[in-house]
Amino acid sequence: MLDYILIQALNGLVIGVIYAVIAAGLTVIFSILKIVNFAHGEVYMMGGYFGFFAIALLGIPPFASVIVAMLLSFALSVLFERTLLTPLYSPTTERKGDYGILVTFGISILLRNLAIILFGPFPLRPPSFFSGSFSAGPILMSWDRIFAAGAGVVMLVGLLLFLSRSAWGQALNAVSQSRESAAIVGINDRLVYTLAFGLGGGLAGGAGALVGPIYALSPSMGLVPDTQAFAIVILGGMGSVGGSIIAGLLIGVSEGLFVALFPDPSRSLAYAQAFSLLVLMVVLLFRPTGFFGRAHAAME
Amino acid sequence: MRSGNLAGLGCILLVALVFPFLVDTYWQTVGILAIFYAIVAASWALLVGYAGQFSFGHMGFVSLGAYASALLVQWLAIPIPLGMAGAVVLSTIVGAGVGFICLRMRGPYLAIFTMAFSEVLRIVLLTENEVTGGAGGLEVAPLFHTRSNLPSYYLALGLLAASLGIMSLMVASRWGLFFRAIRENEQAAAAGGVRVVRFRVLVFAIASGFAGLAGTFYGPFIGILTPDIGSVDQMGIVVAMAMIGGAESLPAAVLGAFFVEWMYEALRAYGEWRLVIFGALLLLTMRFARNGLLALAWNQAVRVVPAWRRTQPAGGAAE
Numbered sequence: 001m002l003d004y005i006l007i008q009a010l011n012g013l014v015i016g017v018i019y020a021v022i023a024a025g026l027t028v029i030f031s032i033l034k035i036v037n038f039a040h041g042e043v044y045m046m047g048g049y050f051g052f053f054a055i056a057l058l059g060i061p062p063f064a065s066v067i068v069a070m071l072l073s074f075a076l077s078v079l080f081e082r083t084l085l086t087p088l089y090s091p092t093t094e095r096k097g098d099y100g101i102l103v104t105f106g107i108s109i110l111l112r113n114l115a116i117i118l119f120g121p122f123p124l125r126p127p128s129f130f131s132g133s134f135s136a137g138p139i140l141m142s143w144d145r146i147f148a149a150g151a152g153v154v155m156l157v158g159l160l161l162f163l164s165r166s167a168w169g170q171a172l173n174a175v176s177q178s179r180e181s182a183a184i185v186g187i188n189d190r191l192v193y194t195l196a197f198g199l200g201g202g203l204a205g206g207a208g209a210l211v212g213p214i215y216a217l218s219p220s221m222g223l224v225p226d227t228q229a230f231a232i233v234i235l236g237g238m239g240s241v242g243g244s245i246i247a248g249l250l251i252g253v254s255e256g257l258f259v260a261l262f263p264d265p266s267r268s269l270a271y272a273q274a275f276s277l278l279v280l281m282v283v284l285l286f287r288p289t290g291f292f293g294r295a296h297a298a299m300e
Numbered sequence: 301m302r303s304g305n306l307a308g309l310g311c312i313l314l315v316a317l318v319f320p321f322l323v324d325t326y327w328q329t330v331g332i333l334a335i336f337y338a339i340v341a342a343s344w345a346l347l348v349g350y351a352g353q354f355s356f357g358h359m360g361f362v363s364l365g366a367y368a369s370a371l372l373v374q375w376l377a378i379p380i381p382l383g384m385a386g387a388v389v390l391s392t393i394v395g396a397g398v399g400f401i402c403l404r405m406r407g408p409y410l411a412i413f414t415m416a417f418s419e420v421l422r423i424v425l426l427t428e429n430e431v432t433g434g435a436g437g438l439e440v441a442p443l444f445h446t447r448s449n450l451p452s453y454y455l456a457l458g459l460l461a462a463s464l465g466i467m468s469l470m471v472a473s474r475w476g477l478f479f480r481a482i483r484e485n486e487q488a489a490a491a492g493g494v495r496v497v498r499f500r501v502l503v504f505a506i507a508s509g510f511a512g513l514a515g516t517f518y519g520p521f522i523g524i525l526t527p528d529i530g531s532v533d534q535m536g537i538v539v540a541m542a543m544i545g546g547a548e549s550l551p552a553a554v555l556g557a558f559f560v561e562w563m564y565e566a567l568r569a570y571g572e573w574r575l576v577i578f579g580a581l582l583l584l585t586m587r588f589a590r591n592g593l594l595a596l597a598w599n600q601a602v603r604v605v606p607a608w609r610r611t612q613p614a615g616g617a618a619e
Contacts, residue, residue, distance in 0.1 A: 036408035084587055097407045101354060102543065103586050105411075109536035110579030117572045223532060227419065230412045270427040277416040277423075284413045285401060 003138035008260035009253055014145045014214075016252020017152035018207050022225050023232035023244040024159055025203030030238055031176040032196035033088060035100030039080070039107035040204050041226025046111060047073040047205025048217040049119050052126040062129045066151060066209040073205020074198040080107055081197040089193065108222075115219035123216035126209075148210040155206055156245055159199075163241060172196055224273050231280035234288065251276060313461075320453050327565075328449040334561035335456040336518050339463050341541040341557040342550045343510035346467050349547030350476060351503040352483025354411040356535050357398070358511050360418025363530035365391045365512025366519040367425060367432060370440045380443050384516035388509055395508020399501040406486070418530050425527040435526060443520040452521050459517060460554070463510050467550055470506070479503055533575065537564075540582040546592020555594055 022044055029037045051069035054060045060068060084103050087093045130143035163169035174182040175192045183189050207225075208217075215221070232251055236243030258275045262268035320328045344358045369387035373380055398417060402410055425432045432438055444451040470476060478499045481489035490496045519525050528534065537560065545556020560578060567574050589596040 036412065038411075084583060087587070095352075098352070098354065099586065099590070101408055101411050102539070103583060105356070105536070105539065106579055106582040106586060109533065109540075110576055110583065112533070113572065113575035113579060117576065223419075227412070227416055230416075234409075234412075267427050270423060274420050274423040277420045280416050281413060281420070284405060284409055284416075288404060288409060 005257065005260045007139060007141075008256040010139065010141060010256075011145070012253040012256020013249065014141075014149040014252070015256070016249040017149045017156070018211055018248075019225065019228055019232055019252050020245045020248025021152045021155050021207040021210075022204050023229040023236065023248050024156060024241050025200035025207075026229045026233050027200075027236070027238070027241050027244045028159075028163075028172070028196050028203070029200035030233065032172055033085065033100070033193055035085075035088065035097065035104065036230070037197075037200065038101060038104040038226070039111060040104075040200070040229060041222030041224075042108045042111035042115075043073050043077060043201045043222075044204040044208040044211075044225055045115060045217070045219065045222035046076060047208030048126075048212045048221065049115065049124075049208075050205060051209030051212055052124055052217055055126055062127055062213070063147070063151075065126070066206055069209035070202040070206040073208070074202035076205075077201025078194055078198040081194050085193070085197065089190065108226075112219055112222065119217075119219060121219060123218045125216040126212040128213045142214070144213045148214060151210055152207065155203060159203065160241065168195065224276075227280060228276045231276050231283060234280065235283050251279065254279075316457055320450055325449055328453055330561065330565050332449065332453050332456050332521060334558050335453075335460045336514050336521075337538065337541060337561055338554040338557040339460055339514040339517075340511055340538050341545070341553045342464060342467060343507040343514075344538055345542045345547045345550055345553035346471065346479075346510075347503060347507035349542065349549070349553070350471055350483065351479040351500070352406075353399075353402075353500065353503060354407060355414040355504075355507075356411050356532070356539075357414030357416075357418035358507070358538060359530045359535045360414070360421045361391050361395060361508040361511035362515035362518065363418075363425065363525070363527065364394060364421060365515030366440075366525050366529060367438065367515075368512070369516040370438055370519050370525060371431070373441065380441065380520060384513075387516045388513045391512020391515070392505050392509035395512075396501050396505035398508070399504025402504075403497060403500060415532070415535075418535070419532070422527045422530045425530070432527070433525075437524040437526040439524055440519040440522070442523060456517060456521075459513065463513065464550060464554065467506075467510070471550065475499070475502075536575070536582075537578065540578045543582055544585050544593055546594045548591060549595075552592050552594045556592065
């Protein structure tokens with residue numbers, strides 16, 4: 001029993017890294033564009049399929065398919081941002097928050113149902129990154145999970161370095177603090193919006209490609225991570241990338257333990273999804289600013 | 301109300317009354333479903349379009365009403381109308397509760413919370429299959445023991461007329477003004493003397509009650525309930541209906557529901573593509589005609605026939 005709990009906790013840690021990548025993307029979008037992206041889970045789903053078809057059609061090796069998936073998801077996000085989100089930057093648009101919610105919700109419906117047509121409703125499983133599993137004593141874990149966690153950590157570290165060290169990252173940070181002031185010092189804010197939305201989508205897509213060999217791909221796979229990412233982003237504080245990484249790990253591990261400890265095993269998997277939703281609702285009720293929120297990133 | 305408007309209303313009512321005699325059984329069923337969606341879309345428009353309380357959990361209340369009414373009838377062996385009434389009361393109370401605990405949230409927070417609420421409800425309905433039948437569905441006894449669609453049609457029409465009448469009276473009164481004041485700016489509304497807390501809870505309760513009402517009708521008419529009725533995709537259809545018609549006007553949302561449901565049937569040959577088409581249509585409407593296609597069409601019509609400017613469109617779609 002103790003071994004089972006340990007394995008579930010480790011599995012939770014792996015999936016927590018993936019959640020953190022998804023949530024970090026959502027946070028980047030939120031802190032720059034000031035909208036909550038309801039289509040984020042669907043970009044994650046598309047990323048998984050981009051990876052799958054990069055391997056199946058182009059014959060790219062599995063670990064390189066993650067990069068292809070990130071690039072294509074970046075491009076897809078930029079396309080949506082350029083065509084549909086430009087009214088967010090116009091001073092004549094009323095109630096921009098509502099517009100953002102409805103448009104991204106519409107994108108999510110469109111993408112999910114488009115995926116059913118293009119890829120079929122049945123689950124697809126891309127080939128493994130590395131076959132076999134790692135075992136040490138009671139612990140047994142597939143190399144896919146270890147690779148996914150490692151690649152996820154690389155993405156997160158890369159994101160943090162990009163945000164803190166590069167000029168573009170500092171431009172993103174500046175726009176997230178004040179659009180006007182950033183514009184005064186010569187930052188092209190339109191380009192920063194595009195970059196932020198694309199970057200967030202790229203992270204989600206990369207996470208989708210990493211998850212592919214672990215769980216199978218299906219058009220509705222984005223629904224749960226989407227709400228989980230909301231839970232993580234709110235728990236970690238809207239707009240705080242570091243906070244969402246910590247919260248992602250926290251939620252992943254507690255979800256793994258929930259599955260291990262739930263008294264009725266036949267229902268534990270079904271209620272694991274409800275668990276993160278309940279966490280989300282409780283956080284929204286009692287601590288809507290999260291634990292690491294930055295004051296200027298408060299949602300209007 | 302002007303005599304012109306009254307005549308228009310009479311015409312619409314007449315068409316609605318003779319509609320089932322002009323079409324076959326299949327289109328009668330489509331008409332009944334369209335009326336069901338119209339009640340849901342109109343109450344969503346009241347909540348979102350008028351009061352600005354973003355909810356993606358509206359279909360959750362529909363499924364709450366539907367399941368509650370079916371289970372009440374099953375457990376207590378009470379007559380169906382009594383079960384329906386009980387379920388409507390329950391949806392209203394739960395709606396008031398959700399409205400109350402969400403008082404601190406607005407905008408996207410509220411949207412996320414209500415979406416999570418309806419997903420939790422869907423997962424519970426799916427998992428507790430000993431009670432709800434799970435994905436296999438819950439059989440519901442029919443309200444009318446006849447092969448004909450007519451009783452269901454006229455009941456649906458009556459429910460729609462009653463809900464629309466009550467909601468229209470409400471938005472035309474001071475309450476409607478309060479709702480819109482809350483939508484535009486809560487602090488300013490409170491400063492202007494609007495009891496924000498009371499009216500936010502109230503609009504949530506009322507809209508959820510009407511959603512529950514639509515659900516209680518849906519169950520006995522379809523005969524089987526599955527948790528899918530509360531899914532995000534169903535919510536997407538309702539959002540598309542209300543936004544394509546125009547969520548800032550109740551009649552426009554109703555017409556949007558009729559239009560989308562008609563399209564849903566007319567495009568039957570395209571199968572899976574239909575939700576993609578609705579999604580694209582929703583996005584185009586949001587991008588280029590935020591008040592809905594109906595308001596856009598009306599503004600174009602007024603440009604062609606300036607004499608129409610004095611009359612209001614079907615209930616003030618263009619503000």
